[in-house]
Amino acid sequence: MKTQENSSKHVIIIGNGIAGVTAAITIRKLSDYCITVISGENEHFYARTALMYLYLGQLRYENIKPYEDWFWQENRIELRHAWVNRIEFEEKTLILASGETLAYDKLLLATGSQTAFYNWPGQESKGVHGFYDLEDLAKIEKATQRGGKAILVGGGLIAVELAEMLHSRNIDTTILIRDAHYWGKNLPKAEAEMVRKRLEQKGINLLFKTTLEQLEQDSEGWVCAAITNEQERIPCTFVGIATGVQPNLELVKNGSINTQKGILVDQFLETNIPEVFAAGDCAELAFAENRIEQIWYTGRIQGETAGYNICGHQVPYERGVPFNSAKFFDLEFQTYGSVNPEVNTEESSLFWQNEAGTASIRINYLKDELKTVTGFVLLNVRYRQEVCETWIREQKPLEYVMKHLKEANFDPEFHRRHEKSIQHVYKSGN
Amino acid sequence: MDFSEKTAWFSKKAALPLVLTWAGLLMALLPLFLKSYFISVLSATGFGLFTLGSIWYIYLKFRNTDSANLQHYVWFNQFSARRSAAWLLGIILTAFYIVLFWFPEYLTGLIRIFDPLSFLLRGRQADEWFLYGGLYTLAILIMGVRALLKYQSSPYHKWRTVSIMFFQLVLAFILPNVLALFKEPEFYFSYFWPLKYDYLFPVSFENLQKHPGGLTTFMLFWTVSLSFLATPILTYFFGKRWYCSWVCGCGGLAETAGDPFRQLSNKSRKAWQLEVAIIYPVLGFITLTTALLWLNSYYKGGILGSLSGGFAHTYGFFIGMIFSGVVGVGFYPLLGSRVWCRFGCPLAAYLGWLQKHFSRFRITTNGGQCISCGNCSTYCEMGIDVKWYAQQGKPIIRAACVGCGMCATVCPRGVLKLENKKPEGRYEPTSFIHAESLRIL
CATH class of the missing domain: 3.30.70.20 (Alpha-Beta Plaits)
Structure with a gap:
């Protein structure tokens, strides 16, 4: 696979998140290119997904580095801890903040994203933070040491992570959620209800159909209250912004690269400028309804795809059967394929939950003759990705899946299995 | 940090059990310094209070643990984050092992407290090894309760913890002592070669044959078949865990008393290289020693002569005492709970080799x-x-x-x-x- 002729070529990757680093490793696997990964944020790659565990005292910074430090040098991946000021696409060079100029043959933009702030009056107050990187974490640590009450804005995964963090420090927390139920776009109502119950049992206050209007600050500039769309004034000492992220475009904004919300790329993750690629949180998939995919798994698959294409293997980006997972306190969430039959009228679903409301299985299927299975939504039940993906890809009918459900189970040994329960629901429904 | 509210609430409820624990411990240790009948009664009561207080405290601390919060605060904790308290504990534990191995006479007062239990179980006075076995078992039982509560969300951990508590209490403590009561050899059914390396030495066979009878024949059969038959078969089906984290006493202590320190093990590639460089030579050494001793016995001392047993003695000192005791347990708060199992145990090496190449x-x-x-x-x-x-x-x-x-x-x-x-x-x-x-x- 390795192509000697290319050994003199220099690939520069801007950004050392999961997309940039996966691309670097893929390129090293495929070629002898010189590889430089530049990051202004941090010298080494770390897992953003693990930041909450630092706050919980569960991990330390050295635990969240996915590779030991020797890895980079041994695999001839040069790391540069520096900010890039400018890219000259014509000359194929970049200029670092230090003034140093670097020449590249191929360039990957994996600049990531940043917390989306929606211009709320008062958002610049002290104690108002997003939760994206180590710097945010340090600020949150400092702000929450003051004690008091916290408001979180947003009804998604980051809001729950923050809630879990604050709960561990016994900080009274309220989440403002725009939708009528939690994580409305992704969770069917029954599952959203289970999550709501669990969060409320943990003492988290949830305000649905509620958005943030503005923030008030005290005489020292610290946030002291949030005003909602209902004109309710909620006193607080910390505000966590968890309303999503937006691509980092500062570096390419005024250049010749085509952007909209993100950096526009074709199916090979190449931008409009030849030999310049983009992957991860910053990339906007022009060939796929201008989707911007900002989860860990897609970052990794995009980085890998970009790596292949940088090495001259024409590999189109294919996400495959979508999957995702999360954890809401002690509720584990896993999903394969289509998630929410409530927004798709062609689908229906088979649903089972245990009496305590702490575990559930949902199997989505098309309302056709065969009841073709399209997706799985699981709470506190683990299924094998390989098995679920194969069933969905091969369009297995519900009957087949119900018969073979045991093969999918990935629960730990000695755990109570729930296959019989949902098979019972299936039989009684027929 | 705003732990104040939580800490205040917690310390109020935990105050009594904590006082009981510490007062109980101090009372229990009095015979190390003073000697009288009254002190002995006080000490025995102290052991009781310590057990009660510590389990009560553990219950308060871990009763509400779920699958999400079981490792919270680990790196904020004085003991589990290798801070000064951890160093102090490490020094105390190490000192205990040094006194136990080389200066047991300083423990005499404490050993006497265990006399009633010793007479009950095996019909004679306690010695420093009875004391050690008793404390070891107590540690596994108390901290086993902690593991059961902390990992209550996982049936796998619950069953595993019950298993190691059972094997320690029954097979590694009660049964060997009761065997001694019936004038049978003090035999540990849950240990075997090459961890209990001398079980396959000629001298052990000779000793067992000194007690002729059905039971000693069974013990011989048991120890040989456990090493060479049961181990490969069970490891093929279940991996080395069937022994290391379900049966073994060293593993049992690591999984219970060592649990607060499990995260301290070194994850670097260098540590892995060191592990391979030490553990396989230990297995090689014990295998060679065993083979030589048998050859020597076959040739009636013709090979090793006066050196016979010298090997075993050296091994017992460096590996058995210093490695598995002083470093293995004494350094729990500094190097993590499985230093001995990872770097030194010859049985772990044997099981690991089977697990890597001949296992499902x-x-x-x-x-x-x-x-x-x-x-x-x-x-x-x-x-x-x-x-x-x-x-x-x-x-x-x-x-x-x-x-x-x-x-x-x-x-x-x-x-x-x-x-x-x-x-x-x-x-x-x-x-x-x-x-x-x-x-x-």
């Missing part, structure tokens, strides 16, 4: 779901960098793995599963990390 056991990674958070590696007591495999979608097959299951329990995405599936395709990685057949490094 592996830890499966579920597709491409790993988020590289590092929880699995951090809480691996054997220092395996689990995420190295998981983030590439590979199954984890490592000689060192004792199958404690903690990586799977702390994984926030449920990505890992301990499995005993058929050996075919055991090393197969998932197809999800790479579109084509290429693998990362």
